[in-house]
Amino acid sequence: MxxxxxxxxxxxxxxxxxxxxxQTELNFETPWQLLVAVVLSAQSTDKQVNKVTTLLFAKYPTPESMASLTPDELAEEIRNVGLFRTKSKHLVATANALVNEYNGNVPQSLAQLESLPGVGRKTANVVLSTAFDIPAxxxxxxxxxxxxxxxxxxxxxxxxxxxxxxxxxxxxxxxxxxxxxxxxxxxxxxxxxxxxxxxxxxxxxxxxxxx
Ligand code: SF4
Structure with missing residues (x-):
């Protein structure tokens, strides 16, 4: 065989x-936006995520701006994707972690990415390979x-x-x-x-x- x-x-x-x-079918301009889009894509189509992120990234393009929201405020912005309540909690926590621990930058190691709230191995590998061109x-x-x-x-x-x-x-x-x-x-x-x-x-x- x-x-x-x-x-x-x-x-x-x-x-x-x-x-x-x-290419990925998710729209993004920065590693942070890719990370957000991949987190949002669980239980949702990329098409649906792109619709939501077009408006979301226009208002809150950076970790700093997303960290200024409460999970409930972010949930209102992403309510058209599946599991939006859990995702909003994770994304606000992750935005705060980036601001407080990584100077507002997305880390470039698997272990650091996986330590962020709501970021699993798959999401971490997508960010490494697609945003940073690191083999994964x-x-x-x-x-x-x-x-x-x-x-x-x-x-x-x-x-x-x-x-x-x-x-x-x-x-x-x-x-x-x-x-x-x-x-x-x-x-x-x-x-x-x-x-x-x-x-x-x-x-x-x-x-x-x-x-
Ligand atoms: S569609 Fe999938 S299961 Fe069918 S032949 Fe192609 S790879 Fe195999």
Whole structure:
């Protein structure tokens, strides 16, 4: 059977051919705004988050400005995304942590990012790779599903999937691989009805050839 590294290489080569410069679909101008957008994106679509952040960032573009809000005030601004009450508490606390501990800057280490309220490993990895160009492979629900269906990983958790993916994929491609697999999961390898016959990487897919 084809080895995981070879399968990853074949899949990513094809996804790269179709979309050489994959980008996040979240709108942001600064690392802080990306961090906010990624926190807001849990249980919401990127489209919905972009609608909310267009107004939010116009009024509160920086950690300092967001730290001036109470969680209830921020909740009013983000009430059109899922889990807005929890997210508003986390974002106000994170804004205050940045102002008080990091001089208003987003830290650039995984451990420091993960210590911020509401910031998990996936969010931290997205910020490292997308805002700072530091190699990291964030595993969200799409990456988890797609990687395991394709046979790029065989894991029960996102963390284990990440560990296997970073072994199978060259470091220089981690950030792009994250975007390729997300976009593939969003538009082709969807959770309920993956579009397997039209999938450009179906010839390499373990799930497709074993079902
Ligand atoms: S063949 Fe189907 S299951 Fe496999 S990656 Fe493509 S869409 Fe997903």
């Amino acid at each position: 084809i080895k995981r590294k070879e399968r990853a290489n074949a899949v990513l080569t094809e996804l790269a051919r179709l979309n050489p410069q994959p 492979l964030a595993v969200d629900t799409h990456v988890f599903r797609v990687a395991n269906r394709l046979g790029l990983a065989k894991a029960k958790t996102p963390e284990e999937t990440e560990r296997q993916l970073v072994k199978a994929i060259p470091k220089k491609l981690w950030s792009k691989a994250h975007h390729w697999l997300i976009l593939h999961g969003r538009y082709t390898c969807t959770a309920r009805k993956p579009k397997c016959p039209a999938c450009p990487v179906n010839s390499y897919c373990l799930h497709y050839h074993t079902k």
